[in-house]
Amino acid sequence: MEKAMEKAIEIIRERTFSGSDSRKYCVLAQEDLDGRITAAVITAAKADGIKHINLCSGINSNWAQRALRDNRAAICFESDEYCITLRGSLDILTDEKSKQENWYDGLENHFSGADDPNYCVMRFTTEVYKLFIDWEETEGSL
Amino acid sequence: MEKAMEKAIEIIRERTFSGSDSRKYCVLAQEDLDGRITAAVITAAKADGIKHINLCSGINSNWAQRALRDNRAAICFESDEYCITLRGSLDILTDEKSKQENWYDGLENHFSGADDPNYCVMRFTTEVYKLFIDWEETEGSL
Numbered sequence: 001m002e003k004a005m006e007k008a009i010e011i012i013r014e015r016t017f018s019g020s021d022s023r024k025y026c027v028l029a030q031e032d033l034d035g036r037i038t039a040a041v042i043t044a045a046k047a048d049g050i051k052h053i054n055l056c057s058g059i060n061s062n063w064a065q066r067a068l069r070d071n072r073a074a075i076c077f078e079s080d081e082y083c084i085t086l087r088g089s090l091d092i093l094t095d096e097k098s099k100q101e102n103w104y105d106g107l108e109n110h111f112s113g114a115d116d117p118n119y120c121v122m123r124f125t126t127e128v129y130k131l132f133i134d135w136e137e138t139e140g141s142l
Numbered sequence: 143m144e145k146a147m148e149k150a151i152e153i154i155r156e157r158t159f160s161g162s163d164s165r166k167y168c169v170l171a172q173e174d175l176d177g178r179i180t181a182a183v184i185t186a187a188k189a190d191g192i193k194h195i196n197l198c199s200g201i202n203s204n205w206a207q208r209a210l211r212d213n214r215a216a217i218c219f220e221s222d223e224y225c226i227t228l229r230g231s232l233d234i235l236t237d238e239k240s241k242q243e244n245w246y247d248g249l250e251n252h253f254s255g256a257d258d259p260n261y262c263v264m265r266f267t268t269e270v271y272k273l274f275i276d277w278e279e280t281e282g283s284l
Contacts, residue, residue: 022222039227041274076181085182
């Protein structure tokens with residue numbers, strides 16, 4: 001189990017913006033504004049182990065508006081070889097420090113800078129995880 | 143828009159069990175039994191355009207039990223180059239014809255055969271779609 005957790009942490013780190021994996025994204029699932037369930041890919045900005053995954057978006061984006069309405073969410077990192085499911089909550093951060101720390105190249109196409117009032121950080125906090133790694137399943141809560 | 147839809151239909155068909163893509167799966171998002179949101183990969187058995195995606199599972203599996211409790215669901219087919227988000231409902235089929243038609247190699251590791259009472263088909267019906275294909279976004283309802 002510890003080995004699966006170590007691998008999960010490494011996979012997630014490599015799939016964030018500063019990682020070496022070319023797939024710097026995850027699938028984020030939420031309840032949509034109309035009450036339906038939705039799921040789509042989003043860039044993973046930064047991670048803190050499997051506990052927190054930080055994502056960047058506009059405060060008026062569907063992602064952020066859904067989180068403000070209902071902060072339940074799930075994140076899935078998957079490939080042909082693994083599936084990491086994290087279930088928890090997605091909270092909107094607008095403080096200067098979080099916005100600076102999570103800024104990545106490319107966001108300048110959408111925002112004037114890290115201090116743009118339209119830009120926000122969506123901080124996912126894992127409550128429950130299920131790891132399918134090396135063809136074995138491990139689950140637990142944090 | 144028609145072109146994006148044609149491409150989406152092709153992508154999905156290739157990612158089902160009889161398709162030629164090696165990634166014969168999608169991400170399925172649901173509300174979990176504990177009320178949290180969850181998302182994980184599942185094999186795509188068959189598709190009928192983008193309207194229906196059929197998945198196979200055990201009637202006692204978490205997937206099926208979640209669908210019986212709350213049939214809202216989303217399916218996401220993604221790669222480095224596209225993201226197809228389908229939002230709708232997931233219904234459980236247990237009729238003989240559906241079970242026969244959707245059976246695929248490998249299910250014999252989990253079920254005694256297509257007539258196994260534990261085996262069921264989960265039929266996803268798309269209500270709303272969002273296609274990110276060729277770097278353009280298209281959305282609509284069916």
